[in-house]
Amino acid sequence: MLQSIVHVILTGLSTGMFIWLVASGLTLIFGVLGVLNFAHGSFYMLGAYFCFTVLKYLGANFWLGILLGPLCVCAVGFFVERFFLRNVYHIALPYQLLLTFAFVLIFDDMVKMVWGAGSVSPPGLATLSGSIEILGRKFPVYNLFIIAVGPLVALGLWGMIEKTWWGRIIRAASSDREMAAAIGVRVPALFTSVFLLGTWLGAVGGGLAVPYVGILTSGMGEAIIIDAFIVAVIGGLGSLKGAFVVALIIGVLSAFGARFFPVFDMFLTFILMAVVLLWKPQGLFGGSK
Amino acid sequence: MKKPWGTLLIILTICSLIGLGIFSGRFLIYLTIRVMLLGIFALGYNLLLGRTGLLSFGHGAFYAAGAYGLGFFSLQVTGHPLLAIIVGVLAAVILALIIGFFCVRHTEIYFSMLTLAFGMMVFSLIWNLRGLTGGDDGLVGIMRETLSFFGLFKIPIKTDRQFYFLVLAFFLLSTWVVHRLQNSPFGLALAGIRENPNRSEFAGVDVKNYRLTVFVISGAFAGLAGALETLLESNARPFMAHWGHSAEPILVSLLGGLLSFTGPLVGSVFFIAMREIIQRFTENWMLWFGLVLLVVIMGFRGGVVGVIEGLAGKSQKNLKE
Numbered sequence: 001m002l003q004s005i006v007h008v009i010l011t012g013l014s015t016g017m018f019i020w021l022v023a024s025g026l027t028l029i030f031g032v033l034g035v036l037n038f039a040h041g042s043f044y045m046l047g048a049y050f051c052f053t054v055l056k057y058l059g060a061n062f063w064l065g066i067l068l069g070p071l072c073v074c075a076v077g078f079f080v081e082r083f084f085l086r087n088v089y090h091i092a093l094p095y096q097l098l099l100t101f102a103f104v105l106i107f108d109d110m111v112k113m114v115w116g117a118g119s120v121s122p123p124g125l126a127t128l129s130g131s132i133e134i135l136g137r138k139f140p141v142y143n144l145f146i147i148a149v150g151p152l153v154a155l156g157l158w159g160m161i162e163k164t165w166w167g168r169i170i171r172a173a174s175s176d177r178e179m180a181a182a183i184g185v186r187v188p189a190l191f192t193s194v195f196l197l198g199t200w201l202g203a204v205g206g207g208l209a210v211p212y213v214g215i216l217t218s219g220m221g222e223a224i225i226i227d228a229f230i231v232a233v234i235g236g237l238g239s240l241k242g243a244f245v246v247a248l249i250i251g252v253l254s255a256f257g258a259r260f261f262p263v264f265d266m267f268l269t270f271i272l273m274a275v276v277l278l279w280k281p282q283g284l285f286g287g288s289k
Numbered sequence: 290m291k292k293p294w295g296t297l298l299i300i301l302t303i304c305s306l307i308g309l310g311i312f313s314g315r316f317l318i319y320l321t322i323r324v325m326l327l328g329i330f331a332l333g334y335n336l337l338l339g340r341t342g343l344l345s346f347g348h349g350a351f352y353a354a355g356a357y358g359l360g361f362f363s364l365q366v367t368g369h370p371l372l373a374i375i376v377g378v379l380a381a382v383i384l385a386l387i388i389g390f391f392c393v394r395h396t397e398i399y400f401s402m403l404t405l406a407f408g409m410m411v412f413s414l415i416w417n418l419r420g421l422t423g424g425d426d427g428l429v430g431i432m433r434e435t436l437s438f439f440g441l442f443k444i445p446i447k448t449d450r451q452f453y454f455l456v457l458a459f460f461l462l463s464t465w466v467v468h469r470l471q472n473s474p475f476g477l478a479l480a481g482i483r484e485n486p487n488r489s490e491f492a493g494v495d496v497k498n499y500r501l502t503v504f505v506i507s508g509a510f511a512g513l514a515g516a517l518e519t520l521l522e523s524n525a526r527p528f529m530a531h532w533g534h535s536a537e538p539i540l541v542s543l544l545g546g547l548l549s550f551t552g553p554l555v556g557s558v559f560f561i562a563m564r565e566i567i568q569r570f571t572e573n574w575m576l577w578f579g580l581v582l583l584v585v586i587m588g589f590r591g592g593v594v595g596v597i598e599g600l601a602g603k604s605q606k607n608l609k610e
Contacts, residue, residue, distance in 0.1 A: 036398045087587065093397050094344040098543060099586045101536065105579030113573055222532075226409050229402045237398065262417075270410040274391055277403070281394055 003135040008259045009252055010134070014143040016251020017150030018212070021205030023228040023235075023243040024157060025198035031238035032174040032194045035085060038100040041225025042107035043199050046073045047206025048216050049115055052122045055210070062211065070203035077199030081192050089191075104221075111218045119215040129211075142211055149208065153201070154244050161240075170194060227254075230269060234276045236286020246284065303461065310453045318453050322521055324561045325460040326514045327541060331553035332467045333510020334538035339547035340471060341503050342483035343393075344401045346535050347408025348511045350388065353415060353530035354381040355512025356519040360428035368434035370446060370455070374516045381512020382505055384411070389504035393497055396486070405532055412530040427526040431519055449521075456517055463510060464554070470506070471550060479503055511538075533575075540578060543585055546592030555593050 026040045051069030058064060080103060088096050131138040161167035173180040173190055181187045205224075210216070231250055235242025250269055257268040276284060309321055330352065337343050358380030363373040392403045415422045422428065433452060436444040446452045470476050481489045482496055490496050519525045528534060537560070538553070545556025563581070567574040589596055 030398075036402070084583070084587065091590070092342075094338065094342070094401075095586050095590060097344060097398070097401055098539065098582065101539075102579040102582035102586065105575040105582070109573035109576030109579070113576070117572070226406060226532075230406050233399065233402050233406065267410065267414065270406065273406060277391055277394070 003137055004259075006135055007137060007139060008255050010139060010143065010147070012252030012255030013248060014146045014212070014251070015255060016248040017146050018205050018209055019224065019227045019231055019251055020150050020244055020247035021153060021208070022202050022224050023231040023247050024153065024240060025201035025205075026225075026228050027232055027235075027238060027240055027243045028157070028201070029195055029198040030232070031240070032170055033085075033089070033191050035089070035096050035100070037198070038097060038225065039080065039103035039107060040100075040198070040202050040228065041221035041223075042104050043073050043077060043202040043221075044206040044209070044224055045111060045216075045218065045221030046076060046107060047203030048210050048213075048220065049111055049120075049206075050203070051207035051210050052115075052120060052216055055122055065210070066204065066207045069207045070200050073203035073206075074196050074200050077196055077203075078192065081195040085195070086188060086191070108218055108221070115216075115218075117218065119217040121215050122210050146208060146212065150244075150248075153204075154240070157240060166193075227269075230273055232283075234273055234283055236283025239283065239285040242283055242285030306457055310450065310457060315449060318449050320561060320565065322449070322453055322456050324557050325456050326518050326521070327537065327561060328554050328557040329460055329463045329517070330511055330514035331538040331541040331545075331557055332463060333507040333514075335542045335547065335553045336467060336470065336476075336479070336503050336510075337507040338539065338542055339549075339552065340476060340483065341479045341500065343396065343500065343504070344539070345392075345404040345504070345507075346401050346532055346539075347388065347392075347404030347406075347411075348507065348538060349530045349532060349535035350408040350411035351381040351385050351508035351511035352515035352518075352534065353411060353525070353527070354384040354508075355515030356525035356529050357415070357422060357428060358512070359516040359519050360431050360525040363431050363434075364428065368432055370434060370436050370520060371438075374513065374520075377516030377519070378509050378512045381515065382509050385505045385508025385512075386501075389501045389508070393500040393504055405535075408530060408532055408535050412527060412532075415527040415530055422527070425527060427524050428519075429524045431523045431525070433520050433523070446520075452521065456521075459513065459517060463513065467510070468550060475499075475502075540582060542592075543582065544592055546594035548591070549594040549598070552592055552594045559593060 022040060022044050025043070026037060029035060029037050029040070047070050050072040051065040054065040054068045055062065058068075084099060084103075085096075088099055129140075129142065131140045132144075133139070161170060169180070169185055169190060173185055173187055177187055180190075206220075209220070213220070227250060228247075231243055231246045234250075235244075235246035249272075253268050253272060261268070280286075306321070310318065313321075330348075334345070334348055337345055337348075355377040357377075359373045359377035362376040363370075367373075388404070388407045392400055392407065395403060416424060418424075433446050436446055436455065444451070444455075446455050478489065478494050478499055481492070481494065482499060486496050515525075515529060518529075541556035541560045542553045543556070544559050545554065546552030563578070564574055567577050571577070585592065591599065
């Protein structure tokens with residue numbers, strides 16, 4: 001029993017880390033730009049597919065894939081922000097949401113056109129394969145690696161935002177865009193850079209997911225963006241701390257659901273969401289607005 | 290548009306719809322039924338989006354509630370179509386009340402995300418509860434039985450042509466109801482909430498209750514469309530609750546024009562026609578819809594109706610900027 005609970009928790013934590021990687025980019029972009037990016041799940045998906053392509057054509061060096069794949073997605077993100085999103089910051093919110101939604105439709109179908117509508121399997125990787133024994137049962141090393149990556153990313157983000165000059169400018173611009181512009185911050189360029197960082201985080205999540213999920217499908221972005229939305233709502237929109245904590249809770253909760261009540265695996269998450277919304281409508285870590 | 294011309298246009302449209310039902314071929318009849326169903330869905334939906342300014346990504350759930358409500362009732366209890374449609378709409382209303390209770394406490398982004406999440410919850414329930422809902426197979430074998438009213442009259446709706454007129458009746462009824470709603474004090478209060486919720490609150494409008502009411506009303510229309518589609522296709526599918534389907538009335542309303550009454554109707558015609566044409570050439574028709582959506586948002590936020598009104602010299606309307 002203990003063995004099985006520990007393993008479910010570990011599995012849940014590794015799932016939670018992927019949700020965190022996507023939710024962190026989503027939250028960062030929302031916190032600074034004020035735009036909820038529906039297409040963020042597509043960046044996760046594109047990250048996975050680009051990484052897959054690098055692995056396939058440049059040899060199966062996983063680290064190279066993780067380095068190059070997300071960079072390609074950043075180029076896509078740059079295109080989206082510079083030529084489309086930048087022009088709609090001032091218009092009504094539904095239009096902004098729908099603009100990013102249009103990109104979901106476009107990217108999903110483009111992936112189907114380029115990589116085929118079926119699923120693709122990446123080549124077997126030697127890096128971090130194998131497993132170690134925990135409480136008498138085998139657990140993949142790669143999942144432990146993922147559990148370590150999540151907090152590192154969180155630490156890096158925290159350091160970047162709290163301790164660097166760039167982070168200080170970001171905090172200034174996100175609390176008062178016009179004031180920041182008035183004292184000489186180049187807000188459009190700053191927004192582009194934040195959007196690229198967020199895109200990169202989502203894409204890295206996708207790249208890391210390649211060995212984890214085993215097969216890539218064009219629906220993988222949609223599945224994770226809904227989890228990321230739920231995390232953002234429960235954690236409090238714009239709160240990175242909330243996103244981190246809640247992503248882990250959701251990961252573990254759905255792992256328990258999948259193990260013990262398979263029919264209701266997603267249902268537990270939704271019940272948690274409903275309870276939190278009744279109790280704290282702004283989310284667990286959300287400030288009052 | 291001046292009043293007498295407007296009346297003439299309405300009469301002409303109704304006459305041509307009736308004529309279409311009598312004279313046209315089966316394919317065109319099927320497509321027109323599809324347009325009308327999407328029209329009902331989008332008209333009701335646009336009360337929420339265009340009129341009240343709330344962007345819901347979960348109305349597929351109510352569509353599915355209508356479909357599965359009708360399906361269960363006609364498979365388990367009786368196949369009487371009118372009763373089954375009423376049950377379907379009631380199911381949608383109840384679900385909209387529950388989901389709306391949680392969602393209307395929030396606005397803007399929170400509202401959109403919550404409706405999306407709850408909609409997908411309904412989808413995952415339908416998908417997982419295989420014993421009850423048939424899982425990914427859906428509910429199948431729902432028959433279109435003869436319409437009767439306490440034995441007073443009997444109207445068969447077995448063929449698509451006969452069914453067409455039932456859908457037409459519901460379509461005209463829905464259009465009339467939505468039109469009345471939009472121009473009632475209730476509808477004006479909704480527009481007030483869209484423009485400035487705080488001021489509406491100060492003016493004595495119970496904003497939260499108005500939002501919940503319009504949410505439920507739009508859910509009821511979604512349920513009606515879902516129930517009718519189930520009768521048309523004789524099955525209810527889980528995809529009806531999926532967010533890809535929830536996005537359809539949004540695309541339709543945006544394409545036609547969010548702030549005009551006729552926008553969703555014009556949009557439905559364009560949507561179905563475009564889908565038919567694009568699907569001739571490519572499997573990936575969503576890509577093309579995405580591109581159309583981009584163009585509409587970047588350049589033509591008034592939609593088709595907005596462009597026509599602009600050509601006719603009227604000023605462009607937009608959601609508040």
